[in-house]
Amino acid sequence: MTATPDLGTRNHQHASPDLLRSVFRQHAAGVAVITARGENGPVGFTATSLSSVSAQPPMLSFGISTGASSWPAVSGADHVGVHVLGEHQEELAATFARSGADRFGAPTAWREGPEGVPILDGVLAWLVCRVVARVPAGDHRIVLAEVVLGDHAGTGRPLLYHQGRFNGLRD
Numbered sequence: 400m401t402a403t404p405d406l407g408t409r410n411h412q413h414a415s416p417d418l419l420r421s422v423f424r425q426h427a428a429g430v431a432v433i434t435a436r437g438e439n440g441p442v443g444f445t446a447t448s449l450s451s452v453s454a455q456p457p458m459l460s461f462g463i464s465t466g467a468s469s470w471p472a473v474s475g476a477d478h479v480g481v482h483v484l485g486e487h488q489e490e491l492a493a494t495f496a497r498s499g500a501d502r503f504g505a506p507t508a509w510r511e512g513p514e515g516v517p518i519l520d521g522v523l524a525w526l527v528c529r530v531v532a533r534v535p536a537g538d539h540r541i542v543l544a545e546v547v548l549g550d551h552a553g554t555g556r557p558l559l560y561h562q563g564r565f566n567g568l569r570d
Contacts, residue, residue, distance in 0.1 A: 424561070424562050424563055425561075425562075426561075427559050427560070427561040427566075428447035428448075428559065428560050428561070429447070429449065429483065429557050429558070429559060429560075430445060430446075430447055430483075430484045430488075430492050430557070430558040430559065430560050430565065431445070431446045431447070431449040431461070431481055431482055431483055431484065432444070432445055432446070432480075432481075432482045432484060432491070432492070432495045432519060432522075433446050433449075433461055433463070433469070433473070433479055433480065433481055433482075434479065434480035434482065434509075434516060434517040434518070434519065435469065435472045435473050435476040435478070435479045435480070435516065435517070436472070436476065436478075436515045436516060436517065437469075437471070437472030437476075438472070440503070441502075441503050441509070441517035442468070442469040442472040442473070442502075443469060443480075443495050443502050443503070443517065443519075444463065444467055444468075444469045444495055444496070445492050445493075445495040445496035446461045446462070446463070447560045448460075448461050448462040449461045449481065449483075452543060456545050456546075457545065457546035458531070458543060458544065458545050458546065459481065459526070459528065459543075459544055459546065460541050460542060460543050460544070461481070461541075461542055461544075462536065462539045462540070462541050462542070463539060463540055463542060464538055464539050465538060465539065465540060466538065468498065470540075473530075473542065474533065474540070476530060477514065477529065477530060478513075478514035478515070478516050478527055478528060478529055478530065478547070479516060479527075479528050479530060479542070479544055480512065480516040480517055480518055480519070480525060480526070480527055480528075481525065481526040481527075481528055481544070481549075482518075482519045482522040482524070482525045483522060483523045483524040483525070483553075483557065484522055484523065484557070484558040485521075485522065485523045485553060485554075485555035485556060485557060485558055486555060486556045486557065486558045486559075486566075486567035486568070487521075487555055487558075488521065488522065488558055489558060489565045491507065491519070492558055492560075492565055493565070494507065503517065507519070508520035508521060512525075512527060513527050513547070513548060514527055514529075514547070521553070522553050523551070523553035523554075523555060523557060524549065524550065524551040524552075524553055525549055525550055526546050526547075526548070526549035527546075527547045527548050527549060528544035528545060528546050528547060529544060529545045529547050530542060530543070530544050531543050531544060531545050556568050
């Protein structure tokens with residue numbers, strides 16, 4: 400027999416976008432930047448939805464809003480770049496999260512990588528991935544991508560996102 404949890408006298412909320420956002424503000428997440436080659440140049444956005452999906456083959460996923468400025472390029476890209484940011488890259492994360500920002504202008508340091516994917520300099524790790532699926536999920540798409548190559552030789556500690564702010568790890 401399973402005991403019913405005591406839910407107390409708190410004010411419970413029915414499912415809503417606000418409830419989901421509030422709950423996920425409690426969930427600390429690593430910060431990544433996803434990049435792709437677009438028709439008019441490189442595009443990219445900050446993502447906290449990065450997940451490992453499979454070890455064999457090596458595969459990951461991330462979510463992107465279909466209303467995002469990067470979506471048209473990501474929707475047609477064969478390959479994307481995935482960059483794990485360090486705690487020293489808070490401003491880079493903010494730039495790629497800000498609507499209308501010149502994301503690839505100075506001071507962003509980057510180069511064209513394999514498959515024409517924009518690769519950001521100074522990150523903890525980066526991957527070039529082949530897009531294998533774009534799965535509809537409400538107002539987003541979940542992109543499944545197979546790892547082609549990468550580099551994990553960056554140094555430092557990861558950047559985290561929690562309570563609507565970028566943070567570093569605490570000992």
